[in-house]
Amino acid sequence: MATYTYTPVPDQGAKAGVLAYLVISCVVLLLMMLFGLLMRMEQAQMISIGALWFYKIMTLHGAGMVGIVALAGAAIMWHFLRQYVDLSTGIFMANLILFLTGVVMILASVLLGDFHAAWTFLFPLPTTSMGMWSPGAAALFMGGLLVIGVGFVLLHLDIARAIISRYGGLGRGLGWPQLFGPDDGNAPPPAVVASTMVTIVNLIGLVVGASILVMMLINVYVPTFEIDPLLAKGMIYFFGHVFINAVIYMAVIAVYEILPRYTQRPWKANKVFLASWTASTIMVMFIFPHHLLMDYAYPKWFLIMGHIIGYLNTFPILIVTGYGAMMIVYRSGIRWDMCSRLLFVSLFGWAVGAMPAFIDGTITVNYVMHNTLWVPGHFHTYLLLGMVAMVFGFMYYLGKPNENAPDSALDVAAFWGFVIGTMGFTMSFLYSGKISAARRYAEHLPEWVPYDKIASYFAMLLIASVLVFIFRFLTRLGLASRDYQRASLARSMAT
Amino acid sequence: MQETAWQVSLVLMLMITFGVVFVAINSGKREEEYGPLVKRAYSFRTKLFWAVAFVFFPAMIYNLMSLPYSPKAAASSGPTQVINVTGHMWYWEMDRDQVEPNQPVDIRVTSADVNHGFGIYDPDLRLIAQAQAMPGYTNVIHITFPKEGTYRVLCMEYCGVAHHNMMTEIKVGKS
Numbered sequence: 001m002a003t004y005t006y007t008p009v010p011d012q013g014a015k016a017g018v019l020a021y022l023v024i025s026c027v028v029l030l031l032m033m034l035f036g037l038l039m040r041m042e043q044a045q046m047i048s049i050g051a052l053w054f055y056k057i058m059t060l061h062g063a064g065m066v067g068i069v070a071l072a073g074a075a076i077m078w079h080f081l082r083q084y085v086d087l088s089t090g091i092f093m094a095n096l097i098l099f100l101t102g103v104v105m106i107l108a109s110v111l112l113g114d115f116h117a118a119w120t121f122l123f124p125l126p127t128t129s130m131g132m133w134s135p136g137a138a139a140l141f142m143g144g145l146l147v148i149g150v151g152f153v154l155l156h157l158d159i160a161r162a163i164i165s166r167y168g169g170l171g172r173g174l175g176w177p178q179l180f181g182p183d184d185g186n187a188p189p190p191a192v193v194a195s196t197m198v199t200i201v202n203l204i205g206l207v208v209g210a211s212i213l214v215m216m217l218i219n220v221y222v223p224t225f226e227i228d229p230l231l232a233k234g235m236i237y238f239f240g241h242v243f244i245n246a247v248i249y250m251a252v253i254a255v256y257e258i259l260p261r262y263t264q265r266p267w268k269a270n271k272v273f274l275a276s277w278t279a280s281t282i283m284v285m286f287i288f289p290h291h292l293l294m295d296y297a298y299p300k301w302f303l304i305m306g307h308i309i310g311y312l313n314t315f316p317i318l319i320v321t322g323y324g325a326m327m328i329v330y331r332s333g334i335r336w337d338m339c340s341r342l343l344f345v346s347l348f349g350w351a352v353g354a355m356p357a358f359i360d361g362t363i364t365v366n367y368v369m370h371n372t373l374w375v376p377g378h379f380h381t382y383l384l385l386g387m388v389a390m391v392f393g394f395m396y397y398l399g400k401p402n403e404n405a406p407d408s409a410l411d412v413a414a415f416w417g418f419v420i421g422t423m424g425f426t427m428s429f430l431y432s433g434k435i436s437a438a439r440r441y442a443e444h445l446p447e448w449v450p451y452d453k454i455a456s457y458f459a460m461l462l463i464a465s466v467l468v469f470i471f472r473f474l475t476r477l478g479l480a481s482r483d484y485q486r487a488s489l490a491r492s493m494a495t
Numbered sequence: 496m497q498e499t500a501w502q503v504s505l506v507l508m509l510m511i512t513f514g515v516v517f518v519a520i521n522s523g524k525r526e527e528e529y530g531p532l533v534k535r536a537y538s539f540r541t542k543l544f545w546a547v548a549f550v551f552f553p554a555m556i557y558n559l560m561s562l563p564y565s566p567k568a569a570a571s572s573g574p575t576q577v578i579n580v581t582g583h584m585w586y587w588e589m590d591r592d593q594v595e596p597n598q599p600v601d602i603r604v605t606s607a608d609v610n611h612g613f614g615i616y617d618p619d620l621r622l623i624a625q626a627q628a629m630p631g632y633t634n635v636i637h638i639t640f641p642k643e644g645t646y647r648v649l650c651m652e653y654c655g656v657a658h659h660n661m662m663t664e665i666k667v668g669k670s
Contacts, residue, residue, distance in 0.1 A: 051656050118653050124630065125609040125654060130584050132656055229610065229630050265529050294612065294627045294651075296564050296634040304559060311555040319544050322511075326518045327536045333525025348515045355507040356500075365500045367563045368622045371612055371651040374500075434501040436622035438614065438649055441659040447620055492525040 011261065013481040014079055014398050017092050021075035022395060023477070024096070026470045028068040028103075029388070033466060035061040037459045043444045044452035052132075054442035055116035062119030063106055063141075066244055067148055069383065071099055072391045073250030074155060077198065079394075080191045080257045085162035091154050098151030105144030113137025118440065120240060121145070123212070123232035127220050135220045142220075146213045153206050156199045163196055170196055174281065175274040187269040190256035197281045198246045204285065205246070209239030230297055234288075241288040248350060248382065249280070251390035255325060255343050258397055261487035262340045263332035267324060276316035283313045290361035294370050303363065310361030314354050322351040333491035338407050338472075339400060340488075341415050342393030349385025349422070353378050356430055371440070374433025381426040384462070385419070392418075392469045399476030400486045414468035421462030428455035497621065563624070566599060566637040573598035578665070580604045582611030582628035585657035587648060593666045596643050602636040604628045612651025615665065618644035625651050640667040 014022070035057045041047045042054050049057070078092055109115040115137040117126045126138040163173040167188055171177075173196030175187035187193070212235040218225045260267045289306030292298055325347040334340055356378035359365055369375075396411075428451050437448040444452055473480075526532050561567070566575075576595065580602055581588040588607075594600050604613045604626050611628040613636070623646075626634035640646065650661035 051659070055653075055656055055658075116656065120653075122610045122652070128584070128609050130655060230632055233610070233629075294625055294634075295629065295632075296626055297629070297632040300562075300564055303564075304562075307559065308555060311551050314551070315544070315547065318511075318547065319540060323536075323540055323543070326514065327533070327540075329522050330518045330536070331521055331524060331526035331532065334522050336522075344515075344519070348511065351515075352508045352511045355511070356504045359500050359504055362500075362558045363562055364558055365496060367624060368496050369500060370625060371614075372622065430501070430504065434497045436497065436616060436620060438651060438659075440653040443659050445620070490525050491523070492527060 010483040011397070011486040012079075012083060013479075013483050014075075015082075015089065016481065017089055017096065018075045018079045019398075019477060019480055020093075020096060021071055021078075022391075022398075022480075023474070024100075025068050025072035025075065025391065026395075026473060028064055029072070029391075030463070030466060030470060032061050032064040032068060033459075033463050035064070037456065037463060040452055040456045040459055042442065043449070044456045045444075045449055046453065046456060051442040052114070052116065055118070055440075056110050056114065058440065059116045059118050059141075060106070060110050063145070064103075065383075066119060066240075066247075067099065067103065069247045069387055069391075070152065070243065070250075071096075073247040073387065074152070076254045076391065076394050077159075077191075077195050077250040078155075080253050081159065081162075081195045084189060084192050085159075085166040087162050088158045091158040095151035095155040098147050098154075102144040102146075102148035102151070105140050105147065109133075109137045109141035109144060113140060115141045117141070120236060121216070122236060123216055123227055123229055124219075126216060127223070139217055139220050142213050142217050146210060146217070149206050149210050149213070152202065153210070156203045156206070159195055159199045160203070163192065163199070167192070170200060174278055175269055176278070178269075179271055179274040179278060183271055187274060190267055190269050190273065191253045193269055193274065193277050194249055194253050194256065197277050197284075198249045200281055201242050201284050202246045205239045205242030208235050209243065212236055212239070230295065233295065234292065234298075237291040238285075238288045241291060242284055244379075244383075245284050248387045248390075249284075251346075251387045251394075252321060252350075254390050254394040254397070255321075255347060258339065258393070258487065259325060259328055259343055262334050262490065263328045264490050265328040265332060267328060273320060273324070276320035280313070280316045283309050283316075287313055287361075290366070293361075293363050293366040307361060307363050310358045314358050317354050318351055322347050335488035335491065337400070337405075337488060338396040338411050338415060339393050339486075342389045342396060345415075345419060346386050346389035346393060349389055350382045350387070353380075353382025353386055353426075357382065368436070369433055371438065372433040373429045373437045373439055375439055377426050377429030377433050380429060381422070384426065385422045389418070392466075392473075395469065395473040397486055398480035399473050401476070401479060403485045403488050410468055411472060414465040417461050417465035418469070421458050421460075421465055424458030425455050425462055428452075428458060563637070566601075567639075575599045575601050578602045580613055580628065582606040582608075582613065582650070582654070582661075584608050584655055585650075585661045587613070587650075587661065587663040589663065589665075592664060593668070594640060595669065596640050596667050598639065600636075600638050600640065602626075602638065603633050604636065605633045606630045609654050610652045611654050611661065614649045614651035616647040616649060618642075618646065620647070627652060640665075643668040 115133045178187040287309040290310045432451045579590045606628040614625040626636045646665045648663045
């Protein structure tokens, strides 16, 4: 059986590149949250920005959030993975430069070119604008996504190279010799297993995404180059689902690496762990038809596959990763600080958000809830209270002054504000979905407005809490790059 | 269906909440010997796995028993009424907007330009059926309207700046 032994070595500080990723993530995340708040306030009739600006902001919010959580997740993955394999800092920084280049292109497309076809850019909407935006604006948006995608492809190729070089293959990075043979205790650590999984699925997802983007770019200027809309939709959702799922699998590495330091208990890459990650590798790539359940033109088996894998996909989340976190915290004597609180609650957010997600993937439910606010309800739960909590937990970890440093009352209040704000915000979404409020509407019917108002107030609480998180991280940047003991030792070992 | 989905979600989310709160409450005192605790935890996990499987697998199969992709046998009587629908930016073109109640209706949905979503809301503003409207393909909604009244149609797939205004009505009643 693979082992993890806690040794009280200093926690490694972050490289300058990781800090650059995180600082940019803070700024963009906050801006995108403010955009989200504006949309909810518009639906709540608390402000009036008009449909055009609503959909432009919606497009930026979607593309910006997906991009920035991917950047933050990549920072976490790279920070811990480089402690096991030899990664290229040059490639890591190239990804950041390409990312920023893509962001500028997307901002120009939306703010100057009025592009507002949503981040999902469902063909043929980007090229059929009814004169609302130019072909150039559409090309700029898709080109921006493509540039960002190229950066991530480079990053993942470098990670694949490093894992293959260190472990001898991606199968070995997933621990297949220990999974399918005798467990000799030499399985890679969880951070490597997770990085291998993310690299495999993201490389495939990004190539598919880039392919459809290139096809659409050609179609913008050569309309006779025809694309099957059903094929385009399938490729877009394959890419989109894989990429957004991968961000959680990148960020959860912070939980695998940091919680054991707080509890001085191992997070073992045993057979069950390895099996769950191999299963997730496959399921993440085949679950995407649950986005297409209302496209009856697809083969029925394909749609049923989305339904079935939606149910199966909850097992690794609940039974392995979620349960694993509970196991090492239970009677551990853990000292709760901002980092350990956020990482612990992140597993709660992930697991609890997966429930309305798989229910939405049930075909008969999807028939009456697809593209209602139920959908943003579930993914905001596991992204905000799950993935984003992991990112902020990592930031508090990097910035913690010393292992015994107490948290201020403001930080603790911000933690509870974040939890309550997120749950209130996402439950408002879910309840609106229950009463059939349609998704992506600039104006809501009067019956839906009260819940938009409730959501807006909770979103304000959430953003106020995030402001504290970000302020704290930015004021502690000087500490974040140093090597020293950060994680508090569990009670009986510390005293 | 929406009520069921909401209640099942709440129950599952609350069960996870109780589990997490239980662990948080019991995190303060350290049990130094991790080995025996792991053994107990793995044993409980096995039981948890089978308990979840015992609930999830039948639910997964049960929910596949009645899919919207085919007409329900013997769900209604009388000849099938057909509505041909084409989505445009930003209006619905329908060759009829009035049907009889308690008789099967096939709504053949397609699009002339981009992706739209044909969502049918009952008089209580509850979504009761939908299908994507896609250029080059026709998706057929098989439905029987159980009661008379005016059913609203809303667009369920983002299609541009007037997406939220893309509404029409189907009147269900004796002609």
